[in-house]
Amino acid sequence: MCFLVKENKEINEKYYYKVHKTGLPIYVFPKNHSTSFAVFGTRFGSVDSTFKTADDKDFVTVPDGVAHFLEHKLFEDENGNDAFTRYAQYGGDANAFTSFVRTAYLFSCTNNFNENLEVLLDFVTHPYFTEQTVKKEQGIIGEEIRMYEDNPNWRVFFNMLAAMYVNHPIRRDIAGTIESISQITPEILYKCYNAFYNLHNMALCVCGDVTPEQVEAVCDKVLKPAPEVSIARMTVDEPEHIHQERVTLNLEVAQPLFCIGIKQTPAKTPEERLKKSAVNNILLQLMFGKSSDFYNRHYESGLINSKFSASFEQERQYAFVDIAGSCENPDGVKEAVCEEITKRKEQFFTREEFERTKRAVYANFLFNFDSTERIATDFLTYIFADTDMLDFPAAISNVTYEDAMEELSASYDTGKCVLSIIFPKK
């Protein structure tokens, strides 16, 4: 089977796509840069803590932080070699990350692309876990967790999630806790690995000065056909309402930090997801962007400062708005945000304001295409949401004035608004 081509002529970008004979979907994004970038990811993140494969009778629940722990541990092989060392001989600059819904392994290089790709595909498909190596990692990850405990921006964000969600595992830290990771064993890691690290559940995205055939040849060499594994994830019974309206914590900060969360209902289909993302980006820019009345009025009054920002986050199972900043009076900011939402539902923006903002959001998206890393990692996010990055510009263009009005009244419920604050220690 040949590669299929998808092109967006307007922004002059295209990619090649096929399902490799082993079951792995491959995406290649040609780019005339010196740096080539590859991301190999699986749909396994911190929220996938309760699941069932065909071999299991019942759902199993694994300790918090397993996906992230597994990411760390895959780097080591049975000879005690670190994947970093294997990359190093070919000059590959490697990394990995775990988010709520995915784990990704990546490298960038300016030479020896095939060899580096071989290392990536090989180590991710060859797990090796023992009591001893698990124990050693508990020390390193323990320090990583402690580092985040002292990071006020991280804490204020996770406290917001815990306030918004009642049951959903998104309310728990991606890395878990020192306590939860102490329960991790090699058996648990193998269990998760065998369930989620199946080529059908994964994807490979490459961006750079490479050909699709070149990528396929490396896959032919390294990968073995995988039987499809069916995974049932426990559907979380998450109510529409929030858990807690206000949550505070004291840390070593100079001025209070805040995150305001607005819980939304996730979109049901990939098309809706793409549209929801476009329309929310436009709405947030209109209401809270640097050129908005809100931002300027409250900046002038001293309620907020240039650290104020608003963004939209969504995956299959959740969707929310995150408005963050640092100021003396976070409660005042929340009140002002809710007032603004209520007011705009009554008196929406002018068509001219809407069109200008839409253009700005469109242009902003183009900036992403200057980085092979950005393209490859963002692309994976879109793919795992069953959407396509190259469809996003059109999704922005297609948002109508009425769409924006409708989304504001449907998805910005001030009764689902939470406030998380980090106050300075006394």
Added chain:
Amino acid sequence: MTFERSQIKEGVSLSAVKTNKFKTNLLTVNLLVPLRKETASLNSLLTDVIKRGTVHYPTMQSLNKKQDELYSLGLASYVQKRGEVQAVVFELSAIDDNYTFDKTNLLEQSMQLLGEMIFNPITENGVFVADYVAQEKKNLIDSIKAQINNKTTYAITRCHEVMCADEPFSVNVAGDIDIVEKITPEQLYAQYKTLLNTAAVEVLYVGSMEPSYIAELISKYLPFDARKPAPMETVVRTTAGEVKYHIDKMQINQCKLSIGLRTGTTLKDKDYIKFALFNELFGGSPSSKLFMNVREKKSLCYYCQPIVEAVKGVMVIASGVDIKNKDTTFEAIMEQLKDIQNGNISDAELRDARKSLENFYREITDSPASICSWYLARIIAGRADSPEEAAKLVNAVTKQDIIDISKKLVLDTVYSLEA
């Protein structure tokens, strides 16, 4: 990718990288002055006040709306330090004309707006607007105070301050709270004029346009006069006295250990590449000695990384550790340095460090921001070699070169932030 450097006027230069790789244009106007306690705060505050409005766009909102219209034009202003030089930076990032709906001359319109921001800020009674100055003073003081929020960077900054206490390098580039509090609109405006008329002006450009066209736009919209700027000097110390130990207390979970060293080599040195390779092998990559031994083998920390200030010739090895392992980690880190000084470098380690450094240099050419940052540091150090040229030199560096250069490092300060 081509690099061209030209003089627009005496004291005003353009360094342009022409490439079709990107969908965007990036242009930075760098006003370079000596880093001094008396002026650093003024320059820092200036970059905030200047964003509040221009004569034609007198409010922040009208200016931001204009930027939206220009396809989300990015206009930024901020301060940086490179050695003992303060850079007051005005930055423009715009999408390439080809990607606008109407193929408009976006870059020219953007340059006009940038010029307006720099040369025609909104004023009242001949100085900056008093209300704006008062608000931005408060915001700046809050943001200086907020430097404690990020424990990792705070512990690095504090180590620099302790290490270079009696050198200009210890000046906080964001400003000093006591000085900021006393700034008046008159004083700020006077400094603005002095800066505009006397600083060395270095314009950097990365994008698809011809350098001659950029030079034309500069002459048209950035009317800097010719000037004779003060030389950009950084005093470099290559020795250290008795090791300084300093502990700051804070209620935190993880101890931040920062080890400060004088490197004995700076970017001004012709053989800087030898130091760069030493650094890569020591701690610059995941295959380095620090990562492989202190993190992977001994499991002492999640990160352990040398942060190098190449113009000043100082290095801070930053790590986050359990307080009970502080001394063990210090020993383990210094042991890795001693190891290199004693010549314990395997062929594989040398090969990996070379590949990693070469890769690092080549990747710079794929990011407009990295290209600008690369040339700014080089211009301040009085050189103009490209990342590709640096990459080509890597393989010529020998094991002995690394050993020799590593022996120039001296321990100066051991700093920790702990509960």
